[in-house]
Amino acid sequence: MNFELNDEQREWQMKARAFARDEIRPISLARDAVADPRETFDWEIIKKGSRLGFRTMAVPKEWGGYGTDFVTQAVVMAELAKADSAISKSFSQNWKWSHLISAVCTDEQKERFLKPFVADDTFLLGKGISEPSAGSDNRLPPADDHKAGLKLRAERRGDEWILNGEKCFIANAPIGKLFFIDARSNPNVPLREGTTMFLVPRDTPGFRIGKVFNKSGWRFYQNGEMIFENARVPHANVVGQANGSDMKTHQAGDRTGGDIFGDLELAANALGVCDDACEQALQHARGIKQGGRYLFEQQLIQLKLNKMAMLTEALRSFVLRVAWEHDRKIKSPNAGLAMNFSTDVIQEVTELYMDVRGAAGCRMDPHADKLTRDAMIWSHLAGDSVQRMKVARRLGH
Amino acid sequence: MYNLHLSAEQLEIRDTVRDFAARQIKPFALKPARIEALDRSLPADLLHKASQLGLRTLALSEDHGGAGADNLTGCIVAEELAAGDPDVASVLAETSRLAHLLFDRAMTGEQRERFLPQLADDGCHLAFADREADHDGALGINYHRPDTGEAEVKTKAARTGKGDWVLSGHKLCVANAPLAQLFAVTARLEPHGSDSDAVGTLLVPRDTPGLSVVPHDGPDRWFHGTCGEVSFKGCQVAGQNLLGRGTHDLLRDDAGRGAPLSAAVNLGIGRAAYEAALDYAQLRIQGGRRIVEHQAIGAKLAEVAIRLEVARNAIWQAAWASDHPDAVADRSLPDLPLATLARAFTAEAVHRAVKDAAECFGAMGVMRDMPLQKYVRDALMCLHADGGVSDGKLKLAEAIVGYRRTGAASLRAAE
Numbered sequence: 001m002n003f004e005l006n007d008e009q010r011e012w013q014m015k016a017r018a019f020a021r022d023e024i025r026p027i028s029l030a031r032d033a034v035a036d037p038r039e040t041f042d043w044e045i046i047k048k049g050s051r052l053g054f055r056t057m058a059v060p061k062e063w064g065g066y067g068t069d070f071v072t073q074a075v076v077m078a079e080l081a082k083a084d085s086a087i088s089k090s091f092s093q094n095w096k097w098s099h100l101i102s103a104v105c106t107d108e109q110k111e112r113f114l115k116p117f118v119a120d121d122t123f124l125l126g127k128g129i130s131e132p133s134a135g136s137d138n139r140l141p142p143a144d145d146h147k148a149g150l151k152l153r154a155e156r157r158g159d160e161w162i163l164n165g166e167k168c169f170i171a172n173a174p175i176g177k178l179f180f181i182d183a184r185s186n187p188n189v190p191l192r193e194g195t196t197m198f199l200v201p202r203d204t205p206g207f208r209i210g211k212v213f214n215k216s217g218w219r220f221y222q223n224g225e226m227i228f229e230n231a232r233v234p235h236a237n238v239v240g241q242a243n244g245s246d247m248k249t250h251q252a253g254d255r256t257g258g259d260i261f262g263d264l265e266l267a268a269n270a271l272g273v274c275d276d277a278c279e280q281a282l283q284h285a286r287g288i289k290q291g292g293r294y295l296f297e298q299q300l301i302q303l304k305l306n307k308m309a310m311l312t313e314a315l316r317s318f319v320l321r322v323a324w325e326h327d328r329k330i331k332s333p334n335a336g337l338a339m340n341f342s343t344d345v346i347q348e349v350t351e352l353y354m355d356v357r358g359a360a361g362c363r364m365d366p367h368a369d370k371l372t373r374d375a376m377i378w379s380h381l382a383g384d385s386v387q388r389m390k391v392a393r394r395l396g397h
Numbered sequence: 398m399y400n401l402h403l404s405a406e407q408l409e410i411r412d413t414v415r416d417f418a419a420r421q422i423k424p425f426a427l428k429p430a431r432i433e434a435l436d437r438s439l440p441a442d443l444l445h446k447a448s449q450l451g452l453r454t455l456a457l458s459e460d461h462g463g464a465g466a467d468n469l470t471g472c473i474v475a476e477e478l479a480a481g482d483p484d485v486a487s488v489l490a491e492t493s494r495l496a497h498l499l500f501d502r503a504m505t506g507e508q509r510e511r512f513l514p515q516l517a518d519d520g521c522h523l524a525f526a527d528r529e530a531d532h533d534g535a536l537g538i539n540y541h542r543p544d545t546g547e548a549e550v551k552t553k554a555a556r557t558g559k560g561d562w563v564l565s566g567h568k569l570c571v572a573n574a575p576l577a578q579l580f581a582v583t584a585r586l587e588p589h590g591s592d593s594d595a596v597g598t599l600l601v602p603r604d605t606p607g608l609s610v611v612p613h614d615g616p617d618r619w620f621h622g623t624c625g626e627v628s629f630k631g632c633q634v635a636g637q638n639l640l641g642r643g644t645h646d647l648l649r650d651d652a653g654r655g656a657p658l659s660a661a662v663n664l665g666i667g668r669a670a671y672e673a674a675l676d677y678a679q680l681r682i683q684g685g686r687r688i689v690e691h692q693a694i695g696a697k698l699a700e701v702a703i704r705l706e707v708a709r710n711a712i713w714q715a716a717w718a719s720d721h722p723d724a725v726a727d728r729s730l731p732d733l734p735l736a737t738l739a740r741a742f743t744a745e746a747v748h749r750a751v752k753d754a755a756e757c758f759g760a761m762g763v764m765r766d767m768p769l770q771k772y773v774r775d776a777l778m779c780l781h782a783d784g785g786v787s788d789g790k791l792k793l794a795e796a797i798v799g800y801r802r803t804g805a806a807s808l809r810a811a812e
Contacts, residue, residue: 033616035434037765135759136683145685169760214433216763216770291538298538300787347752351777358535359781362570364619373763376773379752380759385693 003320009072015052016076020083023048028084028220032370037214041090041175041222043122049091050121054080058095058261060102063110064118073261074268074323078316081272082279085374086220088272090124092265093172093221097125097180099261104240105199113178113199126172127180128152128200128226131165136386138182141191149191152228154183154198156235156242161185161198163231166210173224174212177202181226181233182245195245199237206231217373263335264326266382267319270342270375274312277353277371281305285356295356304352311345336391343383350375407470414477417450422481423669429766435616437484439576439623441520444488448519452478452489456497456654461509462517463496468654469716472661476709479621479665480672483775486665487622488522490658491573495523498651499581499600503644507637508600515578515602524577525648526568526601526627535784536791541800550596552629554584560636562586562599564607564629574625575612578603582629583645598645600638607632619778621662653719656736660712660743663779664705667747670772671701674754681757688757697753704746711739734796741789744780751776 005013023045034040049055058073059065068076073095080088094117101114117123129138129150137148152165163183173179179200186194200207210225239245282305285296295301318338325332350371357368381387403411425431425440447453456471457463466474471493478486496516500509515521529551552566564584574580580601601608607630612623678689678698688694715735717724724730755762755769762769780786795802 130760133682136688140684142683142685148683148685213760214765216765216774290535293538295537298540300791354777354781355785355787358785359619359778362613362620362624363617364778364781366617369617372777373770373774376752376755376763376770379756380762384756384759385691385697389693 005071005075009069009075012057012068012072013075013079016054016079019049019052019054020080024080024083024087028087029366029370031084031087031220033366034219037212037219037222038174040219042220045087046090046124047121049080054091055094055121055124056098056118058098058102059114059118063102063114065098070261070264070323070326071320074264074271074319077265077268078272078275078319081269082276083272084220085269085273085371085377086218088269089218089221089265090172092269094125096261096265097127100127100180100239103260108236109199109239113201117178120177123178124172124176125178125180126170126176127182128167128170128173129182130167130169132168135169136384138191140386140390146190147187150182150184150195151187152181152183153187154185154196154233156185159235161196161233161235161238163198163200163206163228163233165228167226167228169213169223170226171221171223173209173226174222179226180239181228185243189243192246194243196242197239197245198233199239200231200233204231204233215377217370217375217377261326263339263382264319264322266378267315267322267335267338267342270346270378270382271312271315271319273346273371273374274308274315274349277349278305278308278312280367281308281353281356301356304356308349308352311349315342315345333391333394333397336387336394339382340388340391343378346375346378347372347383403473407473410464410466410470411473411477413450414452414474415480417447418477418481421446422478422485426482426485427768427771432768432771433766435765437618439484439488443485444576445519447478447485447489453492453519453522454496454516455489455493457493457516458497458501461500461513463493467716467720468657469713469720471654472657472712472716475658475661476665476668476712479662480669481665483621483662483666484623486662487620487659488573488576490662491524491622492522494651494655494658495525495581495648497654498648499523499640503581503598503640503647504600505641508640512579512600518578520576521578522573522576524571524573524580524627526571526574526580526582527645527649528568528570530567530569535788536795537784537788540791541795543802550583550585552582552584553587554597554599554634555587556636562634562636562639564599564601564632564634566629568627568629570613570620570624571610571627572620572622572624574610574627575623577610580608580627581640581644581648582627586639596645598640598648599634600640601629601632601634605632605634620782621775621778652722653715653734653736656740657712657716657719659779659782660708660715660736660740663740663743663747663776664708664712666772666775666779667701667705667708667743667750670751670754670769670776671698671705673768673772674698674701674757678757694757697757701750701753704750708739708743708746711735711742715739734793737789737793737796741786741793744776744782744786744789748776748780 031040053066057066057068061067077088077092131150134150142148154161154163181198181200182195185196206229208227210227213223285301288295322335322338354368354372357365451464454463455466459465475486475490554562554564582599582601586595586597609628610625612625678694681688718730718735725732751772758769761767
């Protein structure tokens with residue numbers, strides 16, 4: 001066994017650490033405090049990060065990207081998230097769909113979409129799955145209800161598909177240039193058999209962005225509604241085959257045994273937040289005095305710091321193991337388990353951090369407050385009972 | 398006799414307040430535009446209506462114009478109000494608590510006669526200005542050790558030749574300060590003979606020249622109700638506004654009445670989240686059936702119900718104990734700080750409960766224009782109020798082995 005990072009991985013880690021420290025951390029709290037959800041985003045940080053490779057690092061080298069491995073990606077996500085979880089996610093969201101493009105798109109599609117993505121510092125990607133009446137049903141379609149799941153309708157008309165319906169809670173929707181959209185191409189069969197995935201550029205006729213959601217955490221990370229009114233998508237934009245949208249299968253090219261990348265992504269991002277909380281809590285405990293003595297001298301403070309570090313280091317081990325397994329194309333439920341575990345860890349660690357900080361007078365430290373709000377995002381993305389049951393069903397396979 | 402029957406009056410007031418909260422407070426407090434903007438400004442008209450229902454002076458004796466409610470009733474009311482809005486509940490609970498302590502127990506007949514007419518006004522709220530800068534209420538480092546630092550009262554009241562007081566100083570985190578018409582102010586009395594810890598409590602009307610209030614506000618505020626900084630710059634206070642010996646301890650320790658009230662506010666937050674999740678779980682269809690019919694959600698809601706019900710039992714027991722001080726002596730109740738216990742349990746139980754309730758809503762659980770994220774935030778505030786739950790446990794740990802604090806922490810009253 002070897003826990004050392006190689007030179008290339010280490011180099012990316014150092015580059016991410018410096019960028020996080022010098023560029024992300026200084027704007028993090030100010031961005032979080034912006035009241036209007038449309039105004040929390042900052043293109044400058046995206047452009048700066050993109051020029052350093054943080055937008056395109058998961059794109060294979062032959063398509064102009066950096067072709068980094070999963071261990072590097074995990075390490076970089078954690079470094080960026082240590083300065084701001086939502087900004088880290090704004091970069092890694094692109095890696096998620098870069099992986100998908102690499103795995104399942106044709107060379108012709110890569111030519112049309114991957115090349116412009118690589119060339120443009122402001123080209124962001126997204127994927128639309130959730131709908132107002134289809135959240136958990138998409139993640140875990142019920143065996144006894146074929147109608148359950150997304151309703152966005154796609155009908156073939158000659159060389160085009162006509163899309164009608166809406167998506168909600170879609171990451172990057174308000175700012176993205178290209179989206180993967182799951183739509184029902186056959187409503188009479190179960191979700192997995194009747195859904196097609198489309199590449200939908202921002203300027204597709206009949207497609208527009210609706211409301212921008214106002215989240216309590218991850219405020220930088222944009223999230224919006226998508227509306228399709230006779231949106232016309234060329235047949236050439238079908239990803240894989242019609243009625244075959246499930247790309248997270250072995251047949252479709254996934255070798256991670258998980259969610260291609262998404263499970264690892266949330267776990268690695270949580271790790272960065274936990275690192276931040278641990279470091280700040282320790283600094284606070286060693287720097288603040290009560291009754292003439294440092295907080296650190298108190299047993300309860302030591303026990304809290306111990307628990308924070310213990311959980312964080314356990315998460316780090318799990319995250320890096322999953323990344324390592326992904327790089328070796330080992331099929332296992334570990335990515336999903338790590339994602340579920342990261343929910344418990346990020347919430348406990350940020351709550352302990354808030355506890356170590358305490359309410360000074362009748363005010364809460366804005367940083368501790370931000371981290372607990374960011375951590376709540378994991379409840380529905382990574383750690384709800386559906387996400388846990390979904391992973392349980394991967395056990396033993 | 399073990400008896401959990403509420404009286405007809407208690408049931409009636411619970412129904413009345415529940416209805417008031419559901420029909421009037423909640424529609425205001427949870428307006429999407431309001432919660433989305435993190436707007437916590439208090440609704441003056443609703444506080445006025447609550448006062449007309451008798452909730453502002455709930456604990457004040459009937460002789461003095463109040464409802465004469467016991468602390469258990471106060472907790473029942475606080476929970477119902479907080480299920481509508483914990484800020485409204487906290488303001489009313491604080492004024493009601495102080496109305497009883499000051500008017501029924503601390504004031505002389507002469508003082509009551511002067512101040513009671515003012516209290517009759519529906520807009521008259523009360524505040525206890527005690528805490529100062531550098532004051533650290535947390536037990537923390539002093540656990541099981543005599544206090545080292547002097548818990549000094551720096552606000553000074555200098556006696557003039559005419560026998561009046563000139564008050565100078567600065568108080569922080571004073572609950573109700575922005576609304577209060579009358580303050581009870583802790584001050585060091587000078588001259589004070591040989592007693593260097595001579596601390597007294599003065600009644601200071603809001604309109605006293607030299608008194609100013611700056612509300613604590615902004616996104617980092619971490620309390621329920623309303624709170625502010627109070628400054629006294631050479632305030633002239635009449636000599637007869639000094640309250641009697643022991644008032645300071647009475648207001649601070651409160652005979653165990655305050656903690657159950659704040660725990661009841663905390664419980665109301667949990668109940669609001671629970672009721673929202675219960676409604677939604679019976680409406681939302683996923684997996685081919687109402688989500689409450691899935692084991693994962695059903696069991697989660699059951700856990701929420703367990704936590705809230707056990708917390709309510711702890712609060713009611715502590716409240717009942719504060720209403721029946723003889724219940725320890727006659728061996729009905731254990732000699733434990735039941736109020737501290739109830740508060741610590743409730744804070745943790747409600748925090749878990751609101752997180753579980755929020756999870757039932759999926760992504761809507763974190764949206765600012767939906768109430769769930771507010772319930773989570775409100776529950777976190779309770780978890781970290783007054784030194785936090787960890788500190789409450791340390792106080793409990795001292796109390797269960799009978800450790801008695803000595804020194805500066807137990808300030809002696811003047812006169």
